Amino acid sequence: MKHSIKHKPSYAMVDIELAPGESIQAEAGVMVYMSEDIQVNSVLGGGFISALLRKVFGGESLFFNIFSARQAPVSVGFAPDLAGDIIQLDMSETPVVIQRGSYLCSETSVVLKTRFGGWKSIFSREGVFLLEAGGKGNLFLSAYGSIMEIDVLDEYILDSGHMVAFEKSLDFTVTKTGGWKSTVFSGEGLTMNFKGRGKLWIQTRVPRGFISWLIRLLPI
C-alpha cells in the first residue's frame, strides 16, 4: 500500500494506492474519488451495540466502508469533513486510542474496537466513545487545524477538545480546570490529565469552539 498526503496542512487529503488483494477501511462519507475497479463493502463499526451507542450518544456514523482492489491496482482519495491536517501512523506494538471524530482510515490489518471513556467523560463530549486501534499497518488520523505530537514522560494536561489520539501506555482522567467557577468562566471546559509514558497527538483548533463563536454572531 502506497500513500501520499497532499494539500497539507489546512485542507489535507490522502491518496491511497492499493495493489491487488489489498484493502483499506474508512470512516463513512470521507471518500473523495476512487478508481472504477474497486470493490466497496459497508460494515458495522466495532460491533452492533457499541456502534448503536455511538450513534445515539456520539452522533457518529454506524458504519465503515471497506475499499478493496480486485485484479488491478487502484487508487482512492479520502478527506475529512473539516478543514485541517492528516497524519499517518505506522502501527506496530502499542495500540493507539483515538477521539472518534479523528479517525479517517486504516489498513484492514489494523483492528478497531470501541472503548467507553468512563462516566466522567460524558461531560466532555470528545471522550465518551473512543476508538482503540491495535494490530499492524497504516493508520490515518485527521484533525481540525494542525496536528502536533507530544512525548509525555510522566504527566500532561490537555483541554479535552484538543485531543486527537494517544498511545495506550498513557492513562487519563477527566477533570475540571480549577474550581467550578473557573470551569464556568475560564472557557477552558474540561481537561484530560494524562499519566504515564507515551505519545499524545493534539489538534490546534476545536470544532465546538468555532461553533460557539458562530452562535454568538448569528441571529438565533
Place this chain on the structure above:
Amino acid sequence: MKIDIKFKPGYAMATISLKEGDKIRAESGAMVAKSANVDMITEKTSRGGVLKSLKAAFFGGESFWMNLFSVKNGKGEVMLAPTLPGDIIEEELNNNVLYVQSTGFLAADAAIDIDTKFQGLRGFFSGESLFFLKLSGQGKILLSSYGGIEKRNVNGTFIVDTGHIVAFDETLNYQVTKFGSWKSFLIGGEGLVARFTGHGNVWIQSRNVPVLGQWLRNSLPPKKG
C-alpha cells in the same frame, strides 16, 4: 492579460494585470481591489437576455450579475478572491468546453461564453446542488476550490464524490450514480457519486461544500419560529 496567483493554497487571491483591450468577467463580490483606471461594469450573467440570466441565477447558484473589468488607458490591475478559503488555478480554453460547478467559478476572459446546464432531479435527490456553468470559447479562466485543487486526467473510468467536483471537460461522459451497492449507498454515508468515462480532465477539490453546510446545520441551534 497576465494572472498572478498568490497565497496558495489556503487563501489564494488572483491579481490580473490588464492592458488596453483586455476584459475579464468575474463573479459578483469577488473583487478585492483595483487600480483607479480599471472600469467595472455590472452586467447579466449570460448574453441571452433576462430569462437566460434568471436561469443562471436560479439554477446555477451564481449571482444574477457578474462584473466586467477593463482598463481605460495604459495598464491596470484587479484583484479577485473567492468567498470560501481555498485555492485558485488558471486554465485556458481553446475552443473546448468546460463544465464548472457553480461555486468553482471565479472569473473568465470576456471572450468566454458562460451558459448554464440544468442537471435535473438527480442533484436534488442527493441534497447537494449539482449545477454547472458551461464555459466555451477561447481565453483564460480562473477556477476556485474549497480546500486544495487538483487536475486529474481520466482515461477510462473515474468516480468522484459529487461535492468534490470543481470542473470537468465536456469530452467526458458522466453519470450521477449511487455509491457502491444499494447497501453501501444507503449506509455508507457517501450519497451520490459522479462516474466519469472517456478521456479528459476532471478538477477535484479536497473539501466538500455540502458537507460543510451539513456540519453547520447539525452543530448550530435550530432557528426559532
